Amino acid sequence: MxxxxxxxxxxxxxxxxxxxxxxxxxxxxxxxxxxxxxxxxxxxxxxxxxxxxxxxxxxxxxxxxxxxxxxxxxxxxxxxxxxxxxxxxxxxxxxxxxxxxxxxxxxxxxxxxxxxxxxxxxxxxxxxxxxxxxxxxxxxxxxxxxxxxxxxxxxxxxxxxxxxxxxxxxxxxxxxxxxxxxxxxxxxxxxxxxxxxxxxxxxxxxxxxxxxxxxxxxxxxxxxxxxxxxxxxxxxxxxxxxxxxxxxxxxxxxxxxxxxxxxxxxxxxxxxxxxxxxxxxxxxxxxxxxxxxxxxxxxxxxxxxxxxxxPEYFPQIFLNTSEKLVTGAANPFSSLDCRKAVIQLFDRASYVKARGNGVLKANDTVLGSVTPGYTKAGMFTFDKTAGNASLDKCLTAIGKTTLEFSAPHDTNLDSQKNMEFIATMMATNSNNRIKLNLRAIPTNTIILQYFGNAHAFQPFQVLEGPGMSFNQLFLKGNISSSPRAAATFKALGQPLNLLSVSKHKFTDLDLLYEKALANPKPANAAKDFQAAMKIWQENALSIPTWSLxxxxxxxxxxxxxxxxxxxxxxxxxxxxxxxxxxxxxxxxx
The missing domain is CATH 3.40.190.10 (Periplasmic binding protein-like II)
Structure with a gap:
């Protein structure tokens, strides 16, 4: 002893x-x-x-x-x-x-x-x-x-x-x-x-x-x-x-x-x-x-x-593209303009400086440079003018004067402060036309809610490096394009898009991922991974934050x-x- x-x-x-x-x-x-x-x-x-x-x-x-x-x-x-x-x-x-x-x-x-x-x-x-x-x-x-x-x-x-x-x-x-x-x-x-x-x-x-x-x-x-x-x-x-x-x-x-x-x-x-x-x-x-x-x-x-x-973990704020959430409520992020607006009005440098405490570094793309999927192609950057123009189109599309949505976060104090900063930043950069309603939810509960189509705006850490096999589970719209898989999971009562946090329907992205994962030569696979990520980024499916x-x-x-x-x-x-x-x-x- x-x-x-x-x-x-x-x-x-x-x-x-x-x-x-x-x-x-x-x-x-x-x-x-x-x-x-x-x-x-x-x-x-x-x-x-x-x-x-x-x-x-x-x-x-x-x-x-x-x-x-x-x-x-x-x-x-x-x-x-x-x-x-x-x-x-x-x-x-x-x-x-x-x-x-x-x-x-x-x-x-x-x-x-x-x-x-x-x-x-x-x-x-x-x-x-x-x-x-x-x-x-x-x-x-x-x-x-x-x-x-x-x-x-x-x-x-x-x-x-x-x-x-x-x-x-x-x-x-x-x-x-x-x-x-x-x-x-x-x-x-x-x-x-x-x-x-x-x-x-x-x-x-x-x-x-x-x-x-x-x-x-x-x-x-x-x-x-x-x-x-x-x-x-x-x-x-x-x-x-x-x-x-x-x-x-x-x-x-x-x-x-x-x-x-x-x-x-x-x-x-x-x-x-x-x-x-x-x-x-x-x-x-x-x-x-x-x-x-x-x-x-x-x-x-x-x-x-x-x-x-x-620092090979890449937290995102995933933007759910479903027309309606599980509650039946309309989802504003089914609109590309609404998704573009929140990405373009997200001042990543300010967020990382304020909340990263000099420890974390901004990640300006969805995946970090350690992964074969790293590319800047299609990525929207912070731009207040462009962001407010996108917000104008967004509000017209959804018939609202304010883009309002719930913003879930973990129950600990620092998670709350992170989301409070984002809420203030979005309101300021949009001239108070974006409103986040903060909701504290235990981590294990949030995870299931994200996969269950419960939220439109979803801070979530599931992406990592340096490989891509695990990432594809969450980045693809459906887990497989195979007819066999579709028939099998229908019989099991399992939706093919259960793990898709964004619930997107970009089948060309899915097919590129499947092609890349099938390739035993990493250099050749990287080209297809990057092409898939270009589709993800140009469709504004998530907001990168920092390398964690x-x-x-x-x-x-x-x-x-x-x-x-x-x-x-x-x-x-x-x-x-x-x-x-x-x-x-x-x-x-």
Whole structure:
């Protein structure tokens, strides 16, 4: 046991044509460990994050901040390196092979080899049968696990199935070609593998103590020990079956326990780090810029440790193009002129200067330069004269004298201040002809409302770099142009545009995305991604704000943050939008 600074005890048969991936290699969590920095086993890490999860069933949607707990227990077939490339993790390799129906390598069939000798926390093996069950569940074909309206079912709408080759090999099939399966199997870290028992639970049991609404499992370094009623405290303990060791052969993880607490305000998380109540805390530069400055100064003076993601997340204000909202109310942003007006009257430089606090940089296009979809083509810029001319046309089109709409924002104070600034800016730049009605709504509720066509003006962070596979889920009008997909989802009662935040109907944009995603050559794919983004931008479908990063801070006693190695694949991302894995974290005595 160690002691906190406060004196309180610490809580404690088919031809393979093209292969991507890696062969089995020795495991290494820390690439270089000298005797002086030899990790100490044991101890309890207390982590503060912003949001509580709604639940853990596949048809429940959580915010980024609330995902930190499941990432300690669940892992993905592919992981993302610090340079953005996806590499095999639970998988050993992936190869494009000839499809049965065409006899050619058309990138519609991929053979995935699973890394051997991996077990779930319940002791059962990770094998082909389990991976097939996971894929079947992602596709919404496991009774009770998923249901109508499930976002994951639409996200995996291009997957057509999986078949067993042997105990550690699976062939995964797609409707439309996929040039890089790694991004699809990573899925921004959300294509996590669950145990067979967890995926086989009955609907009646989902609300029980060990049901999916309250419990999760996986192959990861930790497993659940307890969770309180409102999910604001989750206790994880070491998984005795974990499959990884460090470079010196020491079994991972180093920690005995991780306690994750929900602390909604960033300033409270910083104060808790200072007092020693928390060892590590999650932050987003979207609302925690003041906290970032404070923690950066402390890190410079060696009073705190700080790791951050790259600024490769791109928050937008998505403009819903539906003629009517789910309430039946008319939507002014079905008019291109109304959409152009709010974009042209959005003074991004002033917004970033005032609310970015000298920490964030403006993003003048929808996607940042780290993505292959980056282009300035078709992008409207701040121009009061042009904006008011567009507003004149907008008001004529909708028969109003004022462009008025609701402006939802998260319940924390900084989110409210961000939206208040936008409301004042829009009113000023439009001569009081644009009025935003602010509405505070919890993050997890807002997410479902956006996909449910509840709002016209939608501040939302779902776009990221450097890949495009995850982005296309939200940028396309329909998840697939395939007749098979249309028939399949009609039978399931699932709308093809469920994940489309803008609800647009630009099929030429969708087809360009599908063409780009099918191309195994990144340079060629980039041209089509950029052509698609030109269509998005010239139709004024969203307002870019800034390039965003996420960061994690830890006390001086915390070691290993941002240093996790992905086997032979290289170093993991220093931080993601959900946080960091605690696999290699250890505490100084």
């Amino acid at each position: 160690t002691t906190r600074r406060t004196g309180r005890l610490r809580r404690t048969g088919i031809a393979v044509a093209i292969t991507v991936g890696a062969t089995a290699v020795p495991l290494a969590a820390n690439s270089s460990l000298s005797a002086a920095t030899k990790p100490v086993k044991g101890g309890t890490l207390v982590v503060a994050t912003k949001d509580a999860p709604v639940g853990f069933c596949l048809n429940q949607t959580n915010s980024n901040a609330s995902e930190i707990s499941v990432h300690q227990a669940q892992e993905t077939l592919f992981e993302q390196r610090v340079d953005g490339k996806t590499v095999p993790y639970l998988a050993e390799s992936a190869s494009a092979i000839a499809s049965l129906d065409t006899g050619t390598v058309d990138y519609r069939t991929w053979r995935v080899k699973i890394r051997p000798n991996i077990k779930f926390s319940d002791g059962t093996p990770l094998n082909a049968d389990n991976v097939i069950l996971n894929i079947t569940a992602w596709r919404g074909r496991v009774a009770g696990v998923t249901g109508a309206g499930d976002l994951a079912v639409i996200a995996n709408g291009n997957w057509t199935g999986a078949r067993k080759v042997d105990d550690l090999t699976v062939d995964i099939t797609f409707d439309l070609p996929i040039g890089d399966i790694g991004e699809s199997l990573y899925g921004s870290g959300r294509q996590r593998i669950r145990s067979t028992a967890w995926l086989s639970q009955k609907v009646a049991d989902q609300g029980s103590a060990k049901g999916c609404k309250n419990w999760f499992d996986g192959t990861g370094p930790f497993m659940m020990e307890s969770i309180n009623t409102d999910k604001t405290e989750i206790v994880l303990v070491r998984n005795p079956n974990y499959w990884r060791k460090d470079a010196n052969g020491v079994q991972l993880p180093y920690l005995d326990k991780v306690i994750i607490k929900v602390v909604s305000e960033g300033v409270q998380r910083v104060n808790g780090l200072k007092t020693g109540d928390y060892d590590v805390a999650w932050f987003t530069a979207e609302v925690d810029t003041t906290q970032y400055k404070t923690l950066s100064r402390m890190a410079k003076n060696k009073k705190m440790k700080l790791v951050q993601s790259k 990063f996420y960061f994690m801070a830890g006390g001086k006693q915390v070691n290993g943050m941002g240093e996790l190695q992905l086997l032979k694949g290289g170093q993991a991302k220093k931080a993601s939008n959900w946080g960091i894995k605690m696999t290699n974290i250890w505490l100084s005595k």
